[in-house]
Amino acid sequence: MDKKPYNSSSSSSSQDPEVRKGPWTMEEDLILINYIANHGEGVWNSLAKAAGLKRTGKSCRLRWLNYLRPDVRRGNITPEEQLLIMELHSKWGNRWSKIAKHLPGRTDNEIKNYWRTRIQKHIKQAESSCSQSQQHQQHAQLSSETADHQQASSSHVSNTMADSQPMDTYSPSSFNHQAALADHQPFPTNPFPTVLDQSSFNYWSMDDLWPNMQILNGD
DNA sequence: AACGGTCGCAACCGCGAACCT
DNA sequence: AAGGTTCGCGGTTGCGACCGT
Known part of the structure; x- marks a missing residue:
């Protein structure tokens, strides 16, 4: 990593x-x-001070946008959303x-976290498997001995995708936190339940979606 | 039960863009 | 136009939860 030492802050007061x-x-x-809720969003640095929070405006903004905003959807990325993410990322x-x-x-x-932790991982896995497979194919042309290896490579991709994809993730800590928050009811109602009914989840794996990804990437 | 490794997510950071004076 | 401030973005890190041994 090439990050510079953290001497001066990106926000005016984090040295405080x-x-x-x-x-x-x-x-x-x-x-x-x-x-x-009372004053609306505004200049984040002043907001942080006015609210009496010992946080940078930046930190407040991030917390609000990514977590506290009432219209933030939490819980599973749906298959439709995943496809859209892949399409738009392409x-x-x-x-x-x-x-x-x-x-x-x-x-x-x-979305960034989702991409990095789920999709990117499998792209790398698939690429490494593909390159192995390609090497095997090249080798097969020379020696015609690698049919089993190719099969093994492709099945490895599928297996790793399916095995390591607990798509129904949510953060228990987030749940407890927001459940506790709900007790205080800063807003009249919580419009977006944090924990979805597990029985209503659509379970899917990268196996299901990977062909679409390859199509999108022109593979 | 304890431990170590891995995973996923919240939060941080630096930097460039946009805005303001 | 120039300098300062704030915002927003993308990359990265820290840590708790989970899982296998």
């Missing part, structure tokens, strides 16, 4: 020893939610905020 970092507490969340690359605009309620951070 009183500036808090790290995970947000429920109290901080409530303060931010209530402040925005068009625009890592323009996460642009992609997020086409997925209502999803944040760029969530």
Whole structure:
């Protein structure tokens, strides 16, 4: 990693020893939610100060946009959303905020994390398997001995995709946190239940979606 | 039951763009 | 036009949860 030493902050006040970092507490969340409910979003640095939060404006903005906003959808990425993500990523690359605009309620951070943890991993796996497969194919042309290897490679891709895709993920900590938040009811109602009924989930695997990904990538 | 490795997500950071004075 | 401030984006990290041994 080539990050520079963190000497000067990107925000004006994070050198201030009183500036808090790290995970947000429920109290901080409530303060931010209530402040925005009463005053609306504004200049984040002033908002942070006015709300009495010992956070940078940047941190408040991130927390609000990615987590506290009432229209944030949490829980599973649906198969439709996953396809859309893959399609849009094939068009625009890592323009996460642009992609997020086409997925209502999803944040760029969530999509970025999803891409990196789920999709990118399998692209790499598939690529390595493909290259192995290609090498085997080339070798097969020379020695005609590698039919089994090719089969093994392709089946390996499928297996790893299926095996390592617990698509129905949600964060238990997020659930507890928001459930606790709901107790305080800063908003009249929670319009988006955090935990979805597991029985209603659509289970799918990368096996199901991978062909579409390859089509989108022109493979 | 304990431990180590892996995974997923929230949050941080630096930087460039946009906006303001 | 220039300088300062704030915003927004994409990349990266830290850490808790989970899983296998």
